[in-house]
Amino acid sequence: xxxxxxxxxxxxALTATPVLAQETTQPAAPATADAARDALAKKxxxxxxxxxxxxxxxxxxxxxxxIRRGQMSLTYxxxxxxxxxxxxxxxxxxxxxxxxxxENNNSHTVTNTxxxxxxxxxxxxxxxxxxxxSRYADTAARSGMSNSLGDIxxxxxxxxxxxxxxxxxxxxxxxxxxxxxxxxxKIIAGSxxxxxxxxxxxxxxLNVNKIVDPVALFGSLNYTVSAPAKDLWQINGSRxxxxxxxxxxxxxGMGFAYALSYGxxxxxxFQEAISAGSKLRFxxxxxxxxxxxxxxxxxxxxxxxxxxxxxxxFSVGIGVTPDSxxxxxxxxxxxxx
Numbered sequence: 001x002x003x004x005x006x007x008x009x010x011x012x013a014l015t016a017t018p019v020l021a022q023e024t025t026q027p028a029a030p031a032t033a034d035a036a037r038d039a040l041a042k043k044x045x046x047x048x049x050x051x052x053x054x055x056x057x058x059x060x061x062x063x064x065x066x067i068r069r070g071q072m073s074l075t076y077x078x079x080x081x082x083x084x085x086x087x088x089x090x091x092x093x094x095x096x097x098x099x100x101x102x103e104n105n106n107s108h109t110v111t112n113t114x115x116x117x118x119x120x121x122x123x124x125x126x127x128x129x130x131x132x133x134s135r136y137a138d139t140a141a142r143s144g145m146s147n148s149l150g151d152i153x154x155x156x157x158x159x160x161x162x163x164x165x166x167x168x169x170x171x172x173x174x175x176x177x178x179x180x181x182x183x184x185x186k187i188i189a190g191s192x193x194x195x196x197x198x199x200x201x202x203x204x205x206l207n208v209n210k211i212v213d214p215v216a217l218f219g220s221l222n223y224t225v226s227a228p229a230k231d232l233w234q235i236n237g238s239r240x241x242x243x244x245x246x247x248x249x250x251x252x253g254m255g256f257a258y259a260l261s262y263g264x265x266x267x268x269x270f271q272e273a274i275s276a277g278s279k280l281r282f283x284x285x286x287x288x289x290x291x292x293x294x295x296x297x298x299x300x301x302x303x304x305x306x307x308x309x310x311x312x313x314f315s316v317g318i319g320v321t322p323d324s325x326x327x328x329x330x331x332x333x334x335x336x337x
Contacts (some may be wrong), residue, residue: 016057066159066171067119074335077113082106083323097295109194110134111150123160129153133195146192150181155203168210183234185229185244199246201226214259218269224249233283241285247276247292255299267301267315293323310334 067073070231084106120126131150137143145262155175163169169198181196205222234241255269301315311331317328 009015044144051074064153066125066157067117069119069122071119073117076333076335077111077114077115077330078112078333079328079330080111081109081111081328083109106138108136113150120156123158123162127153127155127157129179131156135193135195137193144192146182146195148182148195151196152178152180154178160203164209168208171207171209173205173207175203177203177207183229185232185234185241187234197226197246198227199226199244201246205251208235216257218256220252220253224251224253224316236282239286241280242283243281245279247278249273249275257301257303263305267299267305267313269299269301270296271299272321274297295319295322295324296321297324299328 001008028095038237062068110133113131114132115127117125117127130152132147133150134145134147152281153175155173158172158173159170160169165265177197177200179196179198179200181198182192182194183196185198186196187194201224203222205220207217207220209217209218221238228246229244251271251273253269253271255267257265257266257267275293276294276296280288280290282288296319297317298320299317301313301317303311303313305311313332315328315330315332316332317325319325319327
């Protein structure tokens with residue numbers, strides 16, 4: 001159950017402070033209906049809750065919003081994620097286990113992402129994302145840090161139907177991920193950490209949102225296919241990895257944003273991605289397949305409007321499945337003031 005705080009005004013009669021003897025004390029003017037309405041009304045520049053909710057949706061996922069034709073917007077995102085796990089490392093040769101070790105792996109990742117959006121049409125927005133990644137990993141065998149460009153993303157958002165206040169807004173999305181980061185399939189042991197996926201990928205999906213002041217409901221569906229990583233020569237135990245075909249990934253999300261006031265909003269959302277196993281091929285002809293992975297994250301967010309055009313958003317994500325990051329902390333700041 002959610003409770004909404006309603007501002008109220010109370011008129012208090014004040015007794016005039018005594019002044020010099022030659023001055024005449026003036027009685028306080030009685031409160032009027034117009035004065036009460038002015039006290040209850042929102043102040044200039046506060047905007048409305050619908051605008052705040054739209055900005056909050058943009059912070060949750062930019063793919064829920066469009067911009068007008070010819071306009072451009074810039075956004076900065078800062079996120080930190082932590083992954084801690086115990087991994088069993090095995091190597092099987094000739095049917096016998098030749099290596100069995102339990103490793104404690106800890107990974108800390110800081111991602112600085114700069115996004116640019118451009119309105120191609122009033123209902124079509126193109127976007128470009130540029131991530132800069134710093135990753136520190138600590139395992140039983142080694143520890144190291146890498147600073148590098150991540151995977152650049154290029155995408156578009158299209159709204160096929162005109163948006164109306166009383167109907168849900170539908171947005172179709174598409175994006176291409178370019179393998180510009182350090183590939184995990186080409187990292188030599190001890191040379192640093194991967195900052196990219198190593199393969200290109202195409203994502204298609206749709207987002208739906210509806211504002212029911214002071215609440216905005218939203219949901220999404222998407223599917224991602226990845227290109228194979230070919231011509232590899234990575235030592236993996238006693239074998240050499242030569243090819244990887246990542247499996248497809250299906251994702252969905254849902255949540256709501258709630259305007260507590262004209263300057264504060266909160267969000268609660270859940271995101272899950274289900275990825276099919278990847279096919280591996282080794283130089284000696286052996287082929288193997290990894291298990292399916294499921295990643296689910298519960299996100300809690302807070303938006304604070306510092307000006308009529310600028311809202312800073314903070315979020316905390318908690319992993320709820322074994323394949324998820326343990327924790328994700330983020331901040332979203334528009335750079336177009």
